[in-house]
Amino acid sequence: MRSRPKQNNTTPAPVLGIVGRVLIATGGLPFPAIEVQHEHLAAMxxxxxxxxAYGEYLARISGCISCHGAGLSGGHLQGAPSDPPAQNLTPAGDVGRWTFAQFTSTIRTGTRPDGTHINSFMPWPDFAQMSTAELHAIWLYLKSVPPRPTGHG
Ligand code: HEC
Structure with missing residues (x-):
């Protein structure tokens, strides 16, 4: 941020309509960012x-856990379009049968080993910028979590 030229833009205040306010007041809108356990991150x-361990840290700050669930078992995302569901990233899911090279290639190209494309709701073009070491750490973390049936946390 410090390397960027100074700008004098003023940021308009956020505007929230009545429906948005009601949804927030009643807990009807999911706000994963405020559900992040910041104390846990700080402790890590x-x-x-x-x-x-570093893979878990990266998975938390990159949002893998927000979308794929605390236990990484995937399922339908709260507040997101109903399709596609986030996949199961535990050893019980398809990723559990992939090699590290297939995982890296999938994240870097958005194309799975079976040739199908990953929906852009999954921000793979951003994750494609991760280094091989960072993807390897996430891979080790995915291998370390207990297998779970899809949609079970
Ligand atoms: C904004 C929500 C979101 C975030 C953040 C996210 N994913 Fe996903 N991910 C999805 C969705 C939805 C799919 C299913 C896409 C489809 O079926 O086309 C998916 C699919 C995948 C797949 C394909 C799995 C399979 O079995 O085909 C992998 C691998 C994956 N995500 C890994 C990750 C990793 C690693 C991270 C964090 C670095 C991450 N995702 C973060 C939503 C997300």
Whole structure:
């Protein structure tokens, strides 16, 4: 941020209509950002490296857990279009049968080993910018979580 030229733009205040206010007041809108356990993140501070611990940290700050669930078992996303559901990333899902090379290639190209494309609701073009070491850490973390049936956390 410090490397960017100074700008004098004023940011307009956010405007929320009555329906939005009612939904927030009644808990009808999901706000995963405020559900992030910041204390947990602060407590983690693992050293950067190719480890499951660093992979868990990356999976949390990159939002994998917000969309694929705390236990990574996927399922339908709250507040998102009903299709496609987020896939099961635990060893019980398809990813559990992929090699690390197939996982890396899928994240980098948006195309699975079987040739099908990943919907752009999954922000793979952003994750494609991760280094091989970062993807390897996430991969180790995915391998370390207990297998769960899809949609079970
Ligand atoms: C904004 C929500 C969102 C975020 C954030 C997200 N995903 Fe996804 N992901 C999805 C959805 C939805 C799909 C299913 C797309 C489809 O079926 O076309 C998916 C699919 C995948 C797949 C394909 C799995 C399979 O069995 O075909 C992988 C691998 C994956 N995500 C990994 C990740 C990783 C790793 C992260 C974090 C770095 C992540 N996702 C973050 C929503 C998300």
């Amino acid at each position: 501070h693992p050293s950067a490296g190719v480890s499951a």
